[in-house]
Amino acid sequence: MSIRRRGIVRCALAVATSVLATVGLGVTTVAPAQADVNTSPNYLVVYDNNIENWLPASCADGYLFDRLLTYLKTRPKSPDIFTVQQISNQTQLNTLLKRLSDDLPGTYAGKIAIADPGSMGYTSTCGKLKNQQTNAVIYRSDRFTFEDSTSWRSDAPENYDTGVGGCQNLEPTRSSQDRVQNIAVRLHDNVRGEDVSVASIHWPTGTWYGPTCAPENMNEANQAMDRLGGTLKIVAGDTNAKPSSTNWWRNARDYGFRDPIAEQCGAAACSSAYNTTTNNRIDFVLVKSGNGFSNVATITEAMTGGAYSEHRAVTAYVNY
Numbered sequence: 001m002s003i004r005r006r007g008i009v010r011c012a013l014a015v016a017t018s019v020l021a022t023v024g025l026g027v028t029t030v031a032p033a034q035a036d037v038n039t040s041p042n043y044l045v046v047y048d049n050n051i052e053n054w055l056p057a058s059c060a061d062g063y064l065f066d067r068l069l070t071y072l073k074t075r076p077k078s079p080d081i082f083t084v085q086q087i088s089n090q091t092q093l094n095t096l097l098k099r100l101s102d103d104l105p106g107t108y109a110g111k112i113a114i115a116d117p118g119s120m121g122y123t124s125t126c127g128k129l130k131n132q133q134t135n136a137v138i139y140r141s142d143r144f145t146f147e148d149s150t151s152w153r154s155d156a157p158e159n160y161d162t163g164v165g166g167c168q169n170l171e172p173t174r175s176s177q178d179r180v181q182n183i184a185v186r187l188h189d190n191v192r193g194e195d196v197s198v199a200s201i202h203w204p205t206g207t208w209y210g211p212t213c214a215p216e217n218m219n220e221a222n223q224a225m226d227r228l229g230g231t232l233k234i235v236a237g238d239t240n241a242k243p244s245s246t247n248w249w250r251n252a253r254d255y256g257f258r259d260p261i262a263e264q265c266g267a268a269a270c271s272s273a274y275n276t277t278t279n280n281r282i283d284f285v286l287v288k289s290g291n292g293f294s295n296v297a298t299i300t301e302a303m304t305g306g307a308y309s310e311h312r313a314v315t316a317y318v319n320y
Helices: 003-021 066-073 090-103 210-228 248-255 260-265
Strands: 043-050 081-087 108-112 134-140 144-153 155-159 164-169 181-189 194-202 232-238 283-288 293-299 313-319
Touching: 043 194, 043 232, 043 283, 043 293, 066 090, 081 090, 081 194, 081 232, 090 108, 090 134, 108 144, 108 181, 134 144, 134 181, 134 194, 144 210, 155 210, 164 210, 181 210, 194 210, 210 232, 210 248, 232 313, 260 283, 260 293, 260 313, 283 313
Parallel strands: 043 081, 194 232
Antiparallel strands: 043 313, 081 134, 108 134, 144 181, 155 164, 181 194, 232 283, 293 313
């Protein structure tokens, strides 16, 4: 038998052995795909999630954020941009950056709104980990070079207990609301050769009459993007306001932002399949100056094998 033929036989035997090893009781199991980096200059892989402090299993009430991290490993492309809300502090961000860099192709860096947020005064079995909340932008440092950043506070009515008065920065004295400190960065995309600006936002809840000021908060996010500039502008996060609340979503459209989920479902008010919380769609990726999207999804519990946060993540491939 020739050397070439022996090689062919060995290859055939190896393939047959592999197939037999993965077939049992008539069911073929396929190993999950592994993520690769996005090397295309034409689009960015973007994710957003309110990670609810990435709590340990002992006090997470079944919401295991590791499920989302494991899901990311199975996707064709690892995130280029990952905006997160309700991250505890700089220490937790550093841990998440290391985890992403270890688990996924690519190397990750990030900017946090407040490194050591004030206490929200919760009584929680998770202690300080849940009491500190702020926001961050995570990006692939092997693709992007950090250039600049800006941070600003989300607004609520002057009297946030009654919802009366003009919109102003939410800074109550009885509990920290550092969770509504937003952060935006300008990055140079070394693959594309252009700049992209990205904001991670978190607006006040109804407890503080936050939706009343959603239009002003969208206006301030748009201003932040204008300050930073860039070919592509992405505002992503937890608005605590539905698209129908106080016209903020319509204002965003007027500013030039597009909503990939709305374009996929065909309306601002999508079906419950697109909800990011139990009853509402309040988490968004909004894109200005882009040229369309692909691979748009709300990441459900069925996709990750179980609950990972009280907020579902949103993802899209965003075209330049």
